[in-house]
Every structure is written in C-alpha cells, then in structure tokens.
Amino acid sequence: TISLSGDITTTGGLKSHITITDGNGGAVTLNSPVLLLASVAIDASGGLNQGAPVGGNIIFNSKVDSSNATPRNLTLTTNAGGNIILGGNVGSDNALGNVLVTNANNVTATAIRAASLVQVDGSGTTTLNGAFNTNAAAGVNIVNEAIAVNNSINTTNGGIVTLNADTLGLSIAAAGDITATGAVNLTGANGISTAGNVTTTGQVVNYNSATTLTGGVLINTTSDTPAGGTVTFANALNGSQTLGVTAGTSGD
Numbered sequence: 001t002i003s004l005s006g007d008i009t010t011t012g013g014l015k016s017h018i019t020i021t022d023g024n025g026g027a028v029t030l031n032s033p034v035l036l037l038a039s040v041a042i043d044a045s046g047g048l049n050q051g052a053p054v055g056g057n058i059i060f061n062s063k064v065d066s067s068n069a070t071p072r073n074l075t076l077t078t079n080a081g082g083n084i085i086l087g088g089n090v091g092s093d094n095a096l097g098n099v100l101v102t103n104a105n106n107v108t109a110t111a112i113r114a115a116s117l118v119q120v121d122g123s124g125t126t127t128l129n130g131a132f133n134t135n136a137a138a139g140v141n142i143v144n145e146a147i148a149v150n151n152s153i154n155t156t157n158g159g160i161v162t163l164n165a166d167t168l169g170l171s172i173a174a175a176g177d178i179t180a181t182g183a184v185n186l187t188g189a190n191g192i193s194t195a196g197n198v199t200t201t202g203q204v205v206n207y208n209s210a211t212t213l214t215g216g217v218l219i220n221t222t223s224d225t226p227a228g229g230t231v232t233f234a235n236a237l238n239g240s241q242t243l244g245v246t247a248g249t250s251g252d
Helices: none
Strands: 001-006 007-012 028-030 032-037 040-049 051-056 058-060 064-066 074-077 084-086 095-105 106-109 110-120 126-130 130-135 140-144 148-150 151-156 162-167 170-172 178-180 185-189 193-194 199-202 205-207 212-213 217-220 230-231 244-248
Touching: 028 185, 058 110, 064 130, 095 217, 140 148, 148 162, 170 178
Parallel strands: 001 032, 007 040, 028 058, 032 064, 040 074, 058 084, 074 095, 084 106, 095 110, 106 126, 110 130, 110 140, 126 148, 130 151, 140 162, 148 170, 151 178, 162 185, 170 193, 178 199, 185 205, 193 212, 199 217, 205 230, 217 244
Antiparallel strands: 040 051
C-alpha cells in the first residue's frame, strides 16, 4: 500500500540540441493500492516540446481510496501528450472528495465513487469503463475531444451530468445509463451516438447535438416528481430504434 499525504510534481527531460526539443513531463506510476491521507495533487505537466507543454503519463495500476471516512480530493494534471489511467476502482472502500482533471490527453477510468468528477479540458478521449457515483452538486462534468461512456453514471444531491465532446463525438453504450438529480447536458461536436437511458428527478435533459440512437433509449424526467422536466433534442434525431420519453405534467 502507498500512503500519500503530499503533492507530486515532475519535470521534463533535458533539452536536446540535436532535435531542439525538451522531454515530456516525468511519468508517475503507482503500482500498489493508494490511500490518500490528505487531499493530493499530481502534476506531470512539466515537459516541453519546442516550447509547447507536453505532459507525462499518470497511471494508477490499483485502487485508490481515502484513508478513512473523510473524503480526500485528488487533482491530476498532464497536459497534451500525457495520459491518465485509473486502472483500479476509485473510492470503493472510502469515497474520494472532488476528483479534478485539469488537462490531459486520454483519460481512462474504471469505477469511481467520489463527491464529483470534473475534467476541465483534454486533447484526446475520455473513456468511462466502470460505474460512476457522485454525491455533490458538481456531479460529473467532462470536457475532452471525444468521450465514450461504457457504464452507468449516477449522481445524487443535485449532481449534474455534463458530457462535452468538443471536437469529435460522444458515444454512450447500452450499459451507459445516466441517473441524475441535476440537469443532464450531452454534446458531441461530430454528433452523439447513444443506447443509454436517462433518468432525472424533474431536471432537464438536453441533447445539444445531432443524435443517433444505436439502441432503444428511455428518457424519464419524472423520478420522484410527477412534474418532470423538459427533454430537448436541439438537432437531428436518427436511428431505427425505439425512443420512449416521459416528461411529466410540466416537462415538454
């Protein structure tokens, strides 16, 4: 077991006078289960490539937990070129606080139980392979060039779900059901492909881009409240699949 109570920051390699480039930020690899004794930030963004920031990878090859019932925050930064891999379950024993990815290339995660998961920016693909469960209003809020949701997302206490694939597409598998107590906003610059259901407690559901149904989809905004919330498809809707919408007495 690795117990962490302080931040980790790496720097890039030495400049090459032949290639006139610097190295990527130093990689951080944690091979054993990690316990957070305090909130921790890991920054592998210290590399440069002809003056542009290039990060190193941050890899957790086993589970990550808070050391006790007090949730600890985890902040991860790699910049372009650096990938983040959460290879084990996060917060399965003791939940984390806010999990923040400030910048990365590809982000791959298994199951996460935390107050929130926020990715501010990215230059690759974020892939969610395990169930995500959050209990703060920040919910799950991800921005990257492409996003793939392969398992469920569940938020409580007003938690939103915002998935913004700002360059390529947003893909939601049949197992990628979203259950949220806050608003759900889904965006894919090259479109949304989805087979996942969406359920909210009277909150809006917005498909902000052209959407293709790759499987049957049920949308219900009346969970715990018959008033419901509005469901909006802001662009074209395609796919020879079943679509069911329950928007309640107040939703459209």
